[in-house]
């Protein structure tokens with residue numbers, strides 16, 4: 001390691017790197033470039049450690065109570081930000097609001113897109129991203145001169161229902177659930193582990209590949225799952 005500050009050992013430097021990685025892992029892009037105050041960060045660390053014991057699982061549930069999808073760290077929210085940018089550690093309150101600076105989103109709501117995909121509005125044909133995430137504004141479109149007062153998605157689920165028919169729900173319990181839900185829980189765990197690998201010094205490509213792999217597996221699960229033995 002070149003260019004250590006005077007008096008700092010390699011071990012000390014490694015500790016700093018670890019602390020930095022942990023900070024990035026927990027805070028992500030949500031601090032807007034200004035480090036969190038120490039007390040706030042310690043509170044966040046405490047909640048995150050607790051959340052590791054008793055994790056929130058996020059499901060996209062249709063009107064018949066079937067869980068069609070599960071959210072992973074990179075899954076998008078109606079507010080455009082990712083699940084990891086939300087308060088995923090609020091296990092007790094389940095108030096999973098967005099942590100990105102200035103975002104009015106009060107609770108994570110899954111938008112089933114991957115990568116650069118988009119979902120357009122049935123009323124105005126603008127992207128979901130153009131619509132307001134502030135719950136007081138009822139998902140009105142923010143494009144100049146657009147009079148759309150509520151986003152409805154041009155999208156239908158493999159279950160045949162619309163985006164609006166589904167709810168994003170937060171669960172802490174997985175045991176005793178049918179196979180598909182347990183499998184989703186397991187895959188979500190995989191997401192978390194792959195992300196951890198990336199932050200512990202794996203390359204960005206490895207991290208992305210891992211996330212892609214999990215997305216593919218989740219996609220498989222949506223598509224059929226007639227051979228449960230394959231996944232578990």
Ligand SMILES: [Zn+2]
Pocket residue numbers: 077078079080081086097098105106107108109133
């Ligand atoms: Zn959000």
Ligand SMILES: [Zn+2]
Pocket residue numbers: 077079080081098099100103104105133
């Ligand atoms: Zn947001």
Ligand SMILES: [Zn+2]
Pocket residue numbers: 121122123124125126131140141148149150151152
């Ligand atoms: Zn619209």
Ligand SMILES: [Zn+2]
Pocket residue numbers: 121124125126130141142143146147148
């Ligand atoms: Zn519009």
Ligand SMILES: [Zn+2]
Pocket residue numbers: 062068157158159160161166
């Ligand atoms: Zn569905």
